[in-house]
Amino acid sequence: MSSLLSIEGLSIEAGGQTLVSDVSFSVASGERLGLIGESGSGKSLTALAAIGLLPEGLRAGGSVLLGGKQVVGARDRDLVPLRGTTVATVFQEPLTALDPLMKIGRQVAEAVRRRARRDGQPSDETTITREVLDLLDQVALPQPERIAKSWPHEISGGQRQRAAIAMALACRPELLIADEPTTALDVTTQAEILDLLGRLVRERNMALLFISHDLPVVANAVDRVVVLRHGRIVEQGPVGTVFQQPSHDYTQSLVAAARSFDNALEIAP
Ligand SMILES: Nc1ncnc2c1ncn2[C@@H]1O[C@H](COP(=O)(O)OP(=O)(O)OP(=O)(O)O)[C@@H](O)[C@H]1O
């Protein structure tokens, strides 16, 4: 299996302060990897560094190979072709992915048209519209025609996240990076979106980098986990091993907290 994403000794600094230090992991084709850790542990920065989109003022060191291309120190225009072909992203708040001033159908259509042109496929209005409705259907949005004609503020948060996932899928990425994709949603909608992501990743044989602070959520979504704390990796391995025999104190406390939450739910009336 070749690595789609290979991170070696990644560091991220801001004004002399080290935010992420010596992070190394890789994601192979078709593999599902979880990145977990408490708030502020460096999960999102690691994901942004992986796609070369660190905020202004932050500097990455080390090596990030994405689809075989070096991301650290690369010019943005050299990275643009990778985003949307090798990798697509879904973030916590779907409104960040969606333009509030454009109807859902048009936004998904733009992504579909870019992909069609890239692959030298027909990009006439009829073909694009058919694919947009098909994508909205695949992310299980009810009444795709109505949703396509809606503004982002006219649909629910869960529906917006489904639309954002449809946009990410439109470019047929090999790797999907999902940064806390369900955190802003209620528990039932969270479970539905997780099921959807799991199904799409399997069906399309995509690799997944799934970021979450929520241990049970990660455990169900991935094969292997990397645990971050204060910007460093404290543990990594297969999901079963890390959760059943956590070796680091911090992972042990995460697992214990998740267990006591589960137990509390079981004894709740
Ligand atoms: N633009 C920035 N400039 C300076 N420091 C930043 C910047 N963005 C993030 N940080 C700091 O870097 C650290 C890691 O942030 P990051 O967003 O990666 O955390 P996270 O693990 O994703 O947390 P959460 O679970 O809350 O999303 C934090 O201490 C944060 O305050």
Ligand SMILES: [Mg+2]
């Ligand atoms: Mg984050």
